[in-house]
Amino acid sequence: MDSSNQLDLLAMVPAQDAELVNLSVLQSKGVLRAIDRQWVEQLADHAKEDNPALLMAGALCSAYLGAGHICIDLAVLWQSPPEGIELDALRGYLTECGVGSVQDWCKTLSKSALVTSTSALSERPLVLSGTRLYLYRYYQYEQQVLQYLQAQFKADPFEPDAGLIRQLFPAKTDSVDWQKVAVANAASLPFSIISGGPGTGKTTTVTKLLALLVAQSFPQDPSFARKPLRIELAAPTGKAAARLTESIAKAKGNLPLSDEVKQAIPEQASTLHRLLGSDFGRSRFKHNKANPLHLDVLLVDEVSMVDLPMMAKLIDALPPHARLILLGDKDQLASVEAGSVLGDLSYGIENSYFQPDWADRLSQVTGDNISQFANPSAPLISRALTLLRTSYRFDENSGIGHLAKAMNKGDAKAVLTCLRSGYGDVHWQQPDGSQGKADIATLAKGYDDYWQAVRQKVDINELYAVFSRYQILTAVRQGEFGVEQVNAHLEQYFYQRGQVKDPHVWYSGKAVMLTRNDASLGLFNGDIGLCMPDDTQRLRVWFMQADGSFIGLLPSRLSEFEVVFAMTVHKSQGSEFERVALLLPMTPSPVLTRELIYTGITRARKDFTLWGSENLVKAAAQSRIQRSSGLVSALWTD
Numbered sequence: 001m002d003s004s005n006q007l008d009l010l011a012m013v014p015a016q017d018a019e020l021v022n023l024s025v026l027q028s029k030g031v032l033r034a035i036d037r038q039w040v041e042q043l044a045d046h047a048k049e050d051n052p053a054l055l056m057a058g059a060l061c062s063a064y065l066g067a068g069h070i071c072i073d074l075a076v077l078w079q080s081p082p083e084g085i086e087l088d089a090l091r092g093y094l095t096e097c098g099v100g101s102v103q104d105w106c107k108t109l110s111k112s113a114l115v116t117s118t119s120a121l122s123e124r125p126l127v128l129s130g131t132r133l134y135l136y137r138y139y140q141y142e143q144q145v146l147q148y149l150q151a152q153f154k155a156d157p158f159e160p161d162a163g164l165i166r167q168l169f170p171a172k173t174d175s176v177d178w179q180k181v182a183v184a185n186a187a188s189l190p191f192s193i194i195s196g197g198p199g200t201g202k203t204t205t206v207t208k209l210l211a212l213l214v215a216q217s218f219p220q221d222p223s224f225a226r227k228p229l230r231i232e233l234a235a236p237t238g239k240a241a242a243r244l245t246e247s248i249a250k251a252k253g254n255l256p257l258s259d260e261v262k263q264a265i266p267e268q269a270s271t272l273h274r275l276l277g278s279d280f281g282r283s284r285f286k287h288n289k290a291n292p293l294h295l296d297v298l299l300v301d302e303v304s305m306v307d308l309p310m311m312a313k314l315i316d317a318l319p320p321h322a323r324l325i326l327l328g329d330k331d332q333l334a335s336v337e338a339g340s341v342l343g344d345l346s347y348g349i350e351n352s353y354f355q356p357d358w359a360d361r362l363s364q365v366t367g368d369n370i371s372q373f374a375n376p377s378a379p380l381i382s383r384a385l386t387l388l389r390t391s392y393r394f395d396e397n398s399g400i401g402h403l404a405k406a407m408n409k410g411d412a413k414a415v416l417t418c419l420r421s422g423y424g425d426v427h428w429q430q431p432d433g434s435q436g437k438a439d440i441a442t443l444a445k446g447y448d449d450y451w452q453a454v455r456q457k458v459d460i461n462e463l464y465a466v467f468s469r470y471q472i473l474t475a476v477r478q479g480e481f482g483v484e485q486v487n488a489h490l491e492q493y494f495y496q497r498g499q500v501k502d503p504h505v506w507y508s509g510k511a512v513m514l515t516r517n518d519a520s521l522g523l524f525n526g527d528i529g530l531c532m533p534d535d536t537q538r539l540r541v542w543f544m545q546a547d548g549s550f551i552g553l554l555p556s557r558l559s560e561f562e563v564v565f566a567m568t569v570h571k572s573q574g575s576e577f578e579r580v581a582l583l584l585p586m587t588p589s590p591v592l593t594r595e596l597i598y599t600g601i602t603r604a605r606k607d608f609t610l611w612g613s614e615n616l617v618k619a620a621a622q623s624r625i626q627r628s629s630g631l632v633s634a635l636w637t638d
């Protein structure tokens with residue numbers, strides 16, 4: 001059957017609901033992308049399948065994947081269809097196709113040659129697991145992660161050196177020291193997650209953990225040769241890797257251990273792509289099960305940015321004996337690509353409860369009373385998780401700390417109170433509705449120091465440091481308040497003020513962000529370059545490398561990049577700035593969520609300005625990112 005016949009068939013719906021649900025209508029309403037429809041129609045055509053309920057499910061599965069979901073849950077769709085689609089229309093349409101319930105829908109799918117069941121898994125485009133429908137590859141990724149975790153849960157725990165742990169945490173406190181618990185947990189297990197908001201001591205804690213692992217690896221008898229522990233540090237972006245390098249180096253200095261131990265802790269972090277041996281542009285990595293990484297311990301920071309396929313590939317490349325330690329802030333925006341792995345794995349972490357035997361064990365190792373957190377129904381994964389709750393960056397007087405907390409809770413009233421409270425480090429600019437334009441002159445002021453540094457031709461290290469102090473963040477890409485227009489307006493404004501000679505060509509001070517990994521240059525999507533003349537007065541774009549040094553490239557060597565006086569909140573993940581201005585659009589948008597604003601707020605160390613209306617701030621506080629996957633139910637509820 002050709003695809004035009006299929007479209008005719010799909011149009012066979014109850015008269016009153018006809019325009020509401022067929023694939024072309026779903027596409028016109030933006031529920032489906034052209035690619036979702038083409039994909040499922042081609043598959044169906046090839047397999048000579050024509051059941052509209054199958055086509056609908058397949059197309060939605062593809063569309064939801066594009067929006068970051070790992071799967072669709074037919075039972076959920078049956079109750080709450082995609083936005084813009086009437087429930088009655090969807091059900092009416094499916095009923096017309098002989099599907100009167102979720103069970104019918106599943107039965108229809110399971111009869112299709114395009115769908116495989118999990119009990120007799122075969123390589124077909126779609127996988128039906130209960131009421132969840134996956135694209136085959138994503139089901140495989142999810143299973144890889146689950147199988148890895150199940151294997152770790154079965155492994156015998158290690159015996160960490162309790163004396164060393166207490167030496168690393170000498171302070172006696174009345175309450176539980178969760179940093180100490182995190183170290184005890186992670187030192188006992190081959191897999192662990194340490195989550196916490198900004199400044200809660202994730203790097204401090206993990207540096208102590210690495211110190212413990214290194215010190216434990218030293219032979220008791222110093223006359224024996226020491227087999228060095230191979231530790232690798234990684235993060236999803238170059239910027240995050242550079243920050244991890246810097247933070248570990250700083251935290252190492254404060255360790256109450258010998259120089260020998262400190263020297264054996266690496267500082268240099270790489271990107272995940274580099275670690276796995278990216279052959280840019282292809283989805284396969286050099287390191288995988290057949291060619292595993294050469295390491296004993298892998299620490300990955302900023303894991304909220306890691307998508308499911310990347311996590312699966314990372315796990316695939318781990319040698320069987322390796323320890324994996326994941327660090328991140330579970331409340332930040334999920335990865336750009338599909339999945340919310342950190343959020344799913346640490347789903348119940350807020351409750352901090354452990355199975356009683358594990359709680360006893362932790363009490364013995366730490367000397368703190370963890371038995372108060374014992375709960376016989378704690379799932380296995382809970383022992384691998386520790387949440388750090390105390391921020392050492394933001395004290396009681398910090399507006400940024402209070403605002404981040406209120407937004408994270410989704411407490412719109414507290415967010416507004418905080419914005420109005422007159423904290424010295426939090427400012428709120430409500431847009432003037434009649435104007436409908438971003439206040440570029442005020443936003444641009446934050447770059448005065450930068451332009452002065454450009455004029456003074458300071459060295460690139462210093463210029464980079466000055467540039468990194470201030471950042472304008474946008475919630476969206478398009479429109480007057482989107483990153484593209486704001487950057488164009490800023491360049492124009494700098495031009496009018498004489499700071500930029502000609503915004504259409506390369507100029508001293510032009511700041512760009514790469515939008516693609518570039519194998520030939522060894523640079524990554526998200527890397528920031530600043531344009532300045534070299535010693536011969538030729539303009540070059542200077543990029544900071546993972547070791548903190550700079551390379552200067554001729555502008556002609558860069559192919560895909562954008563100006564970056566403003567960047568989206570998504571792109572800012574993994575970076576921090578002293579001062580941040582977060583610009584919201586004037587009209588509601590589904591991207592305005594609690595996670596997005598929380599991520600924006602927590603990029604600021606010292607000063608945060610929110611540009612946005614009360615209504616949008618309230619709506620964002622009440623809107624959460626929800627991504628479907630099978631991880632939460634497999635790990636937390638099954």
Ligand SMILES: Nc1ncnc2c1ncn2[C@@H]1O[C@H](COP(=O)(O)OP(=O)(O)OP(=O)(O)O)[C@@H](O)[C@H]1O
Pocket residue numbers: 179196197198199200201202203204205247251392393576
């Ligand atoms: N237990 C502690 N007591 C006092 N200060 C601490 C403690 N833990 C961490 N700090 C301090 O708090 C600051 C933030 O710590 P750290 O960088 O480890 O946090 P983080 O969670 O990694 O931060 P970020 O959000 O920047 O990634 C550092 O100055 C650190 O020295």
